[in-house]
Amino acid sequence: MRKAITEAILAVLGDAEVVAILGHGSSLKHWDSPIDYVPEISDVDVQVVLQDPGLLDNHLENALAIQREYERRFVQRIPASQHFPRPQIMVINRLLTTPEFLSGPPGTGATLYGKPFEELRPQPDPRFVTEVDRKTLLGDANRPWLENLPSHIIDRPGKFLFQPLRDLSWRVAPLAPRVLSVLGARFEEAWGQNRTGLVQSLNTHGQPEFADAYAGFYLEGWNFFLSGYSDADAARRALLAGRDVLERAVEVARSN
Numbered sequence: 001m002r003k004a005i006t007e008a009i010l011a012v013l014g015d016a017e018v019v020a021i022l023g024h025g026s027s028l029k030h031w032d033s034p035i036d037y038v039p040e041i042s043d044v045d046v047q048v049v050l051q052d053p054g055l056l057d058n059h060l061e062n063a064l065a066i067q068r069e070y071e072r073r074f075v076q077r078i079p080a081s082q083h084f085p086r087p088q089i090m091v092i093n094r095l096l097t098t099p100e101f102l103s104g105p106p107g108t109g110a111t112l113y114g115k116p117f118e119e120l121r122p123q124p125d126p127r128f129v130t131e132v133d134r135k136t137l138l139g140d141a142n143r144p145w146l147e148n149l150p151s152h153i154i155d156r157p158g159k160f161l162f163q164p165l166r167d168l169s170w171r172v173a174p175l176a177p178r179v180l181s182v183l184g185a186r187f188e189e190a191w192g193q194n195r196t197g198l199v200q201s202l203n204t205h206g207q208p209e210f211a212d213a214y215a216g217f218y219l220e221g222w223n224f225f226l227s228g229y230s231d232a233d234a235a236r237r238a239l240l241a242g243r244d245v246l247e248r249a250v251e252v253a254r255s256n
Contacts, residue, residue: 001044001074001085002027006112008069009048012062019049020114026173027085028110032196035218039225040162041169043088046112049120053093083225088170096121100132105192126187133181133190137253142171142246153239161235165221168242175249176202176214182256183207210248216241 006021025045026037048056055062070087095101102124103109103117111117145167153164176198180190183205193201195218202211220238224231 001070001087002046002110002112004070004073004077005044005046005066005087005089007073008066010113011069012065013050013055017051017055018114019051020047020116020120021112022047022049022117023110023112024104024108025088026195029108029194032194034222035199035215036194036196038218038221039083040086041165041218041221041225042086043170044085045088045090047090047092049093049096049114050091053091056091086166099128100136102129102132105188108192129187129191130181133178134253137175137178137182137249140250143250145171146243146246149239149243158232159229161232161239162224162229165224165235165238165242168217168239169221172214172217172242172245175245176210179207179210179249179252180205182253207248207252210245210252213241213244213248217245 002023009021010018023044023046026042027044029036031037050056056066066089074081074084092101101121103121106118106123109117149164153161156164176195177190180198180201181187185201185205189197189201195214199211199215202208202214217238220234220241223234224238227234229235
């Protein structure tokens with residue numbers, strides 16, 4: 001999917017318009033257990049830097065053309081795939097000017113085309129990463145979404161629970177690294193491991209309940225996927241586990 005996306009962006013926009021295409025996230029890390037990647041819940045993360053971000057930000061035709069092209073190329077490569085990987089494609093030109101937008105430890109990303117991330121943004125000071133992680137957790141930006149979740153899901157039975165689960169997924173994913181960061185873990189330990197390693201580190205740092213909720217979210221996501229999105233109870237258990245992750249993360253930040 002990463003190859004298909006890279007080729008599609010270059011084919012539609014042209015090489016001269018693309019500064020960099022970067023891959024990161026769980027799909028690039030080694031998978032040691034089922035929680036490390038959950039089909040269609042986990043993302044295939046691709047970040048794009050353009051000469052003119054308006055080529056995608058404000059251009060529906062280009063976005064649709066790229067979408068159509070990487071879909072075609074992926075199916076051409078793997079005509080009978082077991083699942084269709086869910087892309088997360090972000091134009092990050094503006095984020096590069098934001099101090100809180102941080103790269104992972106060396107070796108956790110991939111340059112798919114153009115300049116590596118290190119040329120676009122220097123590696124952060126690990127102490128600054130910890131400050132950002134603590135500030136982010138204490139800010140509790142997920143609270144309004146969490147408070148609205150009951151009214152959002154009450155009319156989404158069965159397969160319709162997939163969308164709130166997806167909305168929860170990108171909120172849950174960074175919380176284990178952030179919690180480990182405020183607990184004093186090294187930058188590489190907090191932000192460089194797969195989820196299996198994160199769960200082990202959370203247990204080592206005295207957070208077994210958080211670790212269980214974090215792992216449970218992804219394991220129940222697998223159950224929902226394997227059922228063909230018919231096991232709504234698995235989705236409900238995943239939502240409850242995700243809720244616990246969001247709430248426990250803030251509690252850890254407040255007590256540390």
